Amino acid sequence: MTKDQTSSSAQLAQALLLEQVRYFKSQLCAEHSSEYLQHLSHLIFQSLQQLKLHQVIDMQQLEMVVRRYAFEMQLGADLLEFIGEISKQIYLSALKSPSTLNDLVSDQQFDIWLAKFLELDNIRLYFNTFLRHSPAIEQLCHFIATSTIHHKLPRFLQPTSGNESSTTLHARWQQSLKSFSHKHQQRIEQKIEDYLARLIQQQLAELSVLSNDDLEDLLRTLWDDVKDKTVYEYISKINPLDIEEFFVLVYEYWKELRQQPFIQNLVLRGVEVFYEFYRDDTLQDLFYGIGLNEQDIYTEVQRFYPKLIRVLDREGLLEPLLVNVLSPFYARSETLSLIEQHQS
Numbered sequence: 001m002t003k004d005q006t007s008s009s010a011q012l013a014q015a016l017l018l019e020q021v022r023y024f025k026s027q028l029c030a031e032h033s034s035e036y037l038q039h040l041s042h043l044i045f046q047s048l049q050q051l052k053l054h055q056v057i058d059m060q061q062l063e064m065v066v067r068r069y070a071f072e073m074q075l076g077a078d079l080l081e082f083i084g085e086i087s088k089q090i091y092l093s094a095l096k097s098p099s100t101l102n103d104l105v106s107d108q109q110f111d112i113w114l115a116k117f118l119e120l121d122n123i124r125l126y127f128n129t130f131l132r133h134s135p136a137i138e139q140l141c142h143f144i145a146t147s148t149i150h151h152k153l154p155r156f157l158q159p160t161s162g163n164e165s166s167t168t169l170h171a172r173w174q175q176s177l178k179s180f181s182h183k184h185q186q187r188i189e190q191k192i193e194d195y196l197a198r199l200i201q202q203q204l205a206e207l208s209v210l211s212n213d214d215l216e217d218l219l220r221t222l223w224d225d226v227k228d229k230t231v232y233e234y235i236s237k238i239n240p241l242d243i244e245e246f247f248v249l250v251y252e253y254w255k256e257l258r259q260q261p262f263i264q265n266l267v268l269r270g271v272e273v274f275y276e277f278y279r280d281d282t283l284q285d286l287f288y289g290i291g292l293n294e295q296d297i298y299t300e301v302q303r304f305y306p307k308l309i310r311v312l313d314r315e316g317l318l319e320p321l322l323v324n325v326l327s328p329f330y331a332r333s334e335t336l337s338l339i340e341q342h343q344s
Contacts, residue, residue, distance in 0.1 A: 012339050013330040013331070017323070021323055025313075029313055037305060048283035049284040051282060052281065056283065059275050066271050070258060071264060075251065083248075083251075084244040091235065094232070095235065098232075101226055117219075118215065118216060125209065138201060145200060149189055
């Protein structure tokens, strides 16, 4: 190829590049761009019908993506600050809301969840066994019993009158009881504490194995008592800082929890099941499976695309972007050789 031929081919390549840039720009910015995008979306969506999931992505690739974003990615400081700000604003908005718990959970939904809960007999039996035999529950019941006795028993044993020299039968009985209690207080208190602790533990355990009818009546009574209360009555007891710290604590907890082999195995097992379930389905069927169709995709493109293109064009960024995308093709020696061949 001579120097003149090379120069001529380069000039033609440049002309083709500019024409192609002009064409795509007009297609993206013209009044008919909506139809162009719809046609493009249709072509892409129809092509997905020919591609199966395992042809596009393998199991190892999918696991690597999940590992990166579920187990390794760290939220930036700015995003954490944003979470704090948005949680504060949500809290302030909720304070102004007249919504009740019944607005958030209807009586029908409550009935559905209640019916499901009453079916969980095995969990209730396990909970009953736990309440009866757990050393921690026994210790808690002893603490409640001890606190109750120490607050109530001394006042019960105090004389009702300040006149200790009274010779009435009632005063002498009171003095005798007080003297007896002082001598045997520790032994009496210990026996009462033990009895009261066992009683509390027994009542807690029996509460977990109430009949379905009794338990349903109890839970319905509780629901009727709280369902008409406003959300404000509950969240007004905390402040925005508590909400912000709650989100931070949850995130910090998740960062630690996601490093546990048990949690990672669960997540990766879920990914494996997903892949095996959909591996032989087309990408189009996968979109349908998660509730998306061609019109949904086009609608979302139309929602954001027009403004984005207008901004890029107004700021003088659209044409350079197209040039940068297309120019490497026209600068290739192979392209110039092809042009030269067709010029001959």
